[in-house]
Amino acid sequence: MERVPLGRKVLNENERVAAGLRASFEQHDILCLNLISSPGSGKTSLLERTLESFDRSERVALLTGDIQTENDAKRLARFGFPVKQITTGGTCHLDARMVEKALADWRLEDVDLLLIENVGNLVCPSSYDLGEAAKVVVLSVAEGEDKPLKYPSIFFKSELLILNKIDLLPYVSFDIAAAEENARRIHSGMQIVRTSCRTGEGFADWLAWLDRRRESRRAAASASAS
Numbered sequence: 001m002e003r004v005p006l007g008r009k010v011l012n013e014n015e016r017v018a019a020g021l022r023a024s025f026e027q028h029d030i031l032c033l034n035l036i037s038s039p040g041s042g043k044t045s046l047l048e049r050t051l052e053s054f055d056r057s058e059r060v061a062l063l064t065g066d067i068q069t070e071n072d073a074k075r076l077a078r079f080g081f082p083v084k085q086i087t088t089g090g091t092c093h094l095d096a097r098m099v100e101k102a103l104a105d106w107r108l109e110d111v112d113l114l115l116i117e118n119v120g121n122l123v124c125p126s127s128y129d130l131g132e133a134a135k136v137v138v139l140s141v142a143e144g145e146d147k148p149l150k151y152p153s154i155f156f157k158s159e160l161l162i163l164n165k166i167d168l169l170p171y172v173s174f175d176i177a178a179a180e181e182n183a184r185r186i187h188s189g190m191q192i193v194r195t196s197c198r199t200g201e202g203f204a205d206w207l208a209w210l211d212r213r214r215e216s217r218r219a220a221a222s223a224s225a226s
């Protein structure tokens with residue numbers, strides 16, 4: 001029986017749509033970040049604290065992916081920025097077509113920063129480009145310091161690792177130095193910040209990274225305009 005390589009075709013279709021999204025984000029000077037982690041590592045909590053710190057004049061928009069429920073969009077909508085939930089109905093990751101559809105009725109000229117919270121999963125989302133400028137992986141200290149070695153793809157592809165829930169370090173056996181070393185074995189030079197969404201510790205480092213990333217996006221935009 002002849003086998004048809006369907007997986008490859010689906011990925012190629014995703015790459016095509018993602019390339020269109022990336023071009024559109026660049027055209028509109030949007031910095032798009034794709035946040036990925038296992039379920040419950042703290043992606044929505046991180047976004048909540050981030051939005052809380054933003055001035056209301058910030059042109060930020062958010063998409064949040066889950067298999068079911070609008071819970072995360074409801075949590076994020078409290079801050080007054082545009083938010084849309086993508087419920088995948090069973091698919092374990094977002095794909096570029098879902099993002100394209102969710103953005104169809106938004107005016108991209110009104111957005112500078114697009115934050116996408118992917119479906120909680122450390123594996124599948126790493127294979128789907130959403131047109132983002134960077135992936136950011138979140139790992140909480142309750143998950144074990146070996147995760148970068150076990151799930152290398154997402155650590156290899158992410159620009160930043162956020163080690164979250166550091167307020168729990170006294171209560172869990174998690175070797176944070178070993179976790180960072182493991183991440184850098186997979187991705188040498190990986191940038192890492194340590195955060196607690198509960199206490200706010202480390203948030204200045206995350207916000208500084210975000211500012212630098214936004215600044216380099218603006219610099220690239222003005223260089224291409226001149």
Ligand SMILES: Nc1nc2c(ncn2[C@@H]2O[C@H](COP(=O)(O)OP(=O)(O)OP(=O)(O)O)[C@@H](O)[C@H]2O)c(=O)[nH]1
Binds near residue numbers: 039045119165167195
């Ligand atoms: N102690 C502590 N708890 C945290 C921290 N960040 C998040 N939590 C808690 O962890 C749980 C999961 O947080 P969420 O922000 O919903 O995690 P998520 O990654 O968005 O989860 P999914 O969207 O389901 O994948 C919640 O009970 C949060 O209050 C933290 O830094 N410290």
Ligand SMILES: [Mg+2]
Binds near residue numbers: 043044045072117
């Ligand atoms: Mg969430």
